[in-house]
Amino acid sequence: MPYPAQRRFQSPSFALPALSATLALSLSLGAQAQKVETISIGVAVAQTSNTALLGQEQVIGAKFAEKFLNGRGGINGTPFKLVFQDTGGDEAGAINAFQNLITKDRVLGIVGPTLSQQAFASDPIAERAKVPVMGPSNTAKGIPQIGNFIARVSAPVAVVAPNAVRQALKLDPKIKEVAVLYAQNDAFSTSETGTFQQTAKDQGLTVATVQKFQTTDTDFTTQVTAVLNAKVDLVIISGLAADGGNLVKQLRQLGYKGLIIGGNGLNTSNMFPVCQKLCDGVIIAQAYSPAQGSAANQVFVKEYTAQYKKAPPQFAAQAYAGVQVMVEALKVIDRKKKLNTWELDDLRVELNKQILLGKYSTPLGPIAFDKEGEVIQKEFFVAQIKMKDAKTGSFVYLK
Amino acid sequence: MTDFLSTYGFLIVTMLQAGLLGLSLYFPLQAGQLSLASPGFYSLGGYVAAILLTNPAFAGLRDTLGNAMFPLTWLVAAVLAGLLGLLVGVPALRLRGIYLALATIAFVEVLRVISLNLSITGGAIGLFGIPQPFGIVDRWQYVFIFGPLLILTLLFARQMERSRVGRALRAIREDELAADAMGVPPTRYKVLAFVTGAVLAGIVGAMSAPLLSSWNARQGTFDASIAILAFVLIGGSRHTWGPVVGGALLTAVPEVLRFLADWRLVINGLVLVVASLYLPQGIVGALEKLGRPRPPQRPTPVKPAEVRP
Numbered sequence: 001m002p003y004p005a006q007r008r009f010q011s012p013s014f015a016l017p018a019l020s021a022t023l024a025l026s027l028s029l030g031a032q033a034q035k036v037e038t039i040s041i042g043v044a045v046a047q048t049s050n051t052a053l054l055g056q057e058q059v060i061g062a063k064f065a066e067k068f069l070n071g072r073g074g075i076n077g078t079p080f081k082l083v084f085q086d087t088g089g090d091e092a093g094a095i096n097a098f099q100n101l102i103t104k105d106r107v108l109g110i111v112g113p114t115l116s117q118q119a120f121a122s123d124p125i126a127e128r129a130k131v132p133v134m135g136p137s138n139t140a141k142g143i144p145q146i147g148n149f150i151a152r153v154s155a156p157v158a159v160v161a162p163n164a165v166r167q168a169l170k171l172d173p174k175i176k177e178v179a180v181l182y183a184q185n186d187a188f189s190t191s192e193t194g195t196f197q198q199t200a201k202d203q204g205l206t207v208a209t210v211q212k213f214q215t216t217d218t219d220f221t222t223q224v225t226a227v228l229n230a231k232v233d234l235v236i237i238s239g240l241a242a243d244g245g246n247l248v249k250q251l252r253q254l255g256y257k258g259l260i261i262g263g264n265g266l267n268t269s270n271m272f273p274v275c276q277k278l279c280d281g282v283i284i285a286q287a288y289s290p291a292q293g294s295a296a297n298q299v300f301v302k303e304y305t306a307q308y309k310k311a312p313p314q315f316a317a318q319a320y321a322g323v324q325v326m327v328e329a330l331k332v333i334d335r336k337k338k339l340n341t342w343e344l345d346d347l348r349v350e351l352n353k354q355i356l357l358g359k360y361s362t363p364l365g366p367i368a369f370d371k372e373g374e375v376i377q378k379e380f381f382v383a384q385i386k387m388k389d390a391k392t393g394s395f396v397y398l399k
Numbered sequence: 400m401t402d403f404l405s406t407y408g409f410l411i412v413t414m415l416q417a418g419l420l421g422l423s424l425y426f427p428l429q430a431g432q433l434s435l436a437s438p439g440f441y442s443l444g445g446y447v448a449a450i451l452l453t454n455p456a457f458a459g460l461r462d463t464l465g466n467a468m469f470p471l472t473w474l475v476a477a478v479l480a481g482l483l484g485l486l487v488g489v490p491a492l493r494l495r496g497i498y499l500a501l502a503t504i505a506f507v508e509v510l511r512v513i514s515l516n517l518s519i520t521g522g523a524i525g526l527f528g529i530p531q532p533f534g535i536v537d538r539w540q541y542v543f544i545f546g547p548l549l550i551l552t553l554l555f556a557r558q559m560e561r562s563r564v565g566r567a568l569r570a571i572r573e574d575e576l577a578a579d580a581m582g583v584p585p586t587r588y589k590v591l592a593f594v595t596g597a598v599l600a601g602i603v604g605a606m607s608a609p610l611l612s613s614w615n616a617r618q619g620t621f622d623a624s625i626a627i628l629a630f631v632l633i634g635g636s637r638h639t640w641g642p643v644v645g646g647a648l649l650t651a652v653p654e655v656l657r658f659l660a661d662w663r664l665v666i667n668g669l670v671l672v673v674a675s676l677y678l679p680q681g682i683v684g685a686l687e688k689l690g691r692p693r694p695p696q697r698p699t700p701v702k703p704a705e706v707r708p
Contacts, residue, residue: 048664085657091611091618095409095538096654103406120527120613128536129405140524184515185616190523212516 044112049089061316151373245274408539421642442619444604480601525615635681
């Protein structure tokens with residue numbers, strides 16, 4: 001087979017001139033306004049650093065969207081392209097990734113970044129350059145308010161968490177005392193725990209103890225002892241997969257028998273290897289469930305499962321939804337005026353306008369946006385973990 | 400040119416910033432003190448600026464001062480970092496070598512956990528929506544803020560090295576006991592060097608808060624301590640330019656190599672390993688050696704003349 005060998009030989013020598021050519025091109029074409037040549041959408045998520053645990057799922061979701069939506073005709077027959085830039089886990093990385101996407105890759109819009117803290121640093125850059133941003137997993141308060149060009153598909157925690165508490169009360173109406181635990185160094189968990197505590201009070205429950213931990217902790221003896229001493233009937237945990245899983249495990253091992261609610265950060269099968277059989281019965285608040293009944297979601301779940309041999313996780317579904325919203329908005333614009341006749345800057349502004357106007361049927365269910373860019377999502381889910389054996393389990397949707 | 404600046408402008412600014420943070424660690428190192436406390440003061444400075452610039456309690460002050468508010472944040476950050484440096488430095492600098500390093504790591508962690516638990520610092524989310532100083536619209540314009548500070552710091556470091564203080568610091572670095580015996584009070588000079596570094600890190604933090612538009616507890620972490628230490632060691636710990644070169648290089652490498660995707664981190668690691676293996680004096684140290692004339696060599700022994708009978 002001479003062809004693959006030849007190809008392998010050629011690729012590095014080909015890559016260098018191409019690279020310098022694009023560099024020269026991007027330098028020389030500088031300031032003057034330019035028509036839109038290729039339809040590219042930027043994806044800036046954490047592909048490296050410890051945030052990559054979430055970012056990798058987003059990459060898979062976005063790549064799946066590119067393949068699947070292009071397979072269905074792309075933007076009225078023209079395929080679109082995703083450009084990935086790694087943000088790493090810090091603010092400077094997110095700003096650099098955004099700058100690259102805006103000026104070098106000349107994307108129409110950006111899906112990203114992964115963390116809310118990164119969004120507070122990088123979104124003002126896009127706002128100033130008038131490039132629409134769709135946050136796939138930024139759940140902190142104040143994200144859409146950064147500017148007109150900032151929207152998100154990730155529902156803020158305030159709306160997801162209360163459902164789980166109501167569901168727990170349905171399972172065991174005798175619950176009176178609650179212990180709340182949260183990861184104090186995680187932005188998502190700290191805002192989520194506020195909602196959980198408020199909901200518990202609104203439902204007439206007593207918050208007997210509030211315990212803090214760090215996402216990097218592995219030993220939770222202090223927190224578990226405090227919970228056991230408080231003699232509670234319900235434990236609510238806001239954390240991430242590894243720490244949350246360990247906490248569940250140690251609670252059970254030290255003899256806690258009551259119900260456990262896990263926040264949205266525990267909505268991932270990455271937790272199963274950590275607490276194994278002891279994960280069983282944990283109630284999880286979900287912003288996305290593969291059980292969501294819409295046709296859009298069922299096709300997504302079927303295709304995704306066929307390709308990756310597992311049901312899509314929440315971060316993948318949200319990243320998919322982010323890309324889908326941009327593509328559908330572009331389709332509408334394209335029908336009015338062909339995309340390749342637009343000036344890049346005008347198209348970015350128009351895309352932002354169209355994103356906020358449209359209604360989308362995504363795997364998250366039907367969604368739309370208010371005029372600030374906040375997602376309006378109708379359905380949230382509560383699931384209970386059922387473990388089949390030590391390694392495999394599933395989220396069983398609770399009605 | 401505008402495209403280049405808007406793509407890489409932010410990177411250039413972060414290179415300057417890294418150099419400045421490297422210098423803040425270089426000052427105590429001049430007295431032979433391995434302190435990893437810089438990110439703590441950097442984080443403190445950033446919080447001071449972020450609170451002064453966003454907290455509603457200071458709205459009146461902001462309105463009356465306008466742009467003069469920004470230099471005020473630098474000043475307040477410098478003073479607070481200096482005071483905290485004094486407070487931490489006096490007991491901590493009784494420790495030496497690795498123990499001082501451990502104590503300063505603990506200090507950074509303590510500050511981090513405090514900032515996570517206070518409501519004025521915004522907890523884990525931190526503070527956001529920090530306004531831009533002096534009508535800055537693009538991130539590259541921060542060169543005009545960080546650049547002058549870097550030049551001033553380099554001049555200051557040069558003058559200090561040539562002064563009595565610089566000689567005292569070097570004496571302590573080489574042999575503390577001998578320096579003490581010669582009448583150089585080690586504690587006073589060590590604290591002085593430590594506080595100088597703290598003030599610099601505090602000012603850099605106060606300037607960085609608007610640069611990132613947001614500030615949170617992830618700015619001052621153990622990871623940052625190690626990164627800053629790497630700037631100094633790779634650049635060269637015995638030369639003023641060392642931390643600047645090291646900081647700029649290690650910040651730029653992963654960004655300039657962005658097209659290599661995940662491989663860029665491998666290259667970054669390689670630079671670290673190769674530089675520390677083959678350039679023990681750092682990059683600047685190695686360059687300096689090149690410039691110096693070779694030390695005189697022992698002449699090759701002349702063969703004794705053959706004596707024929």
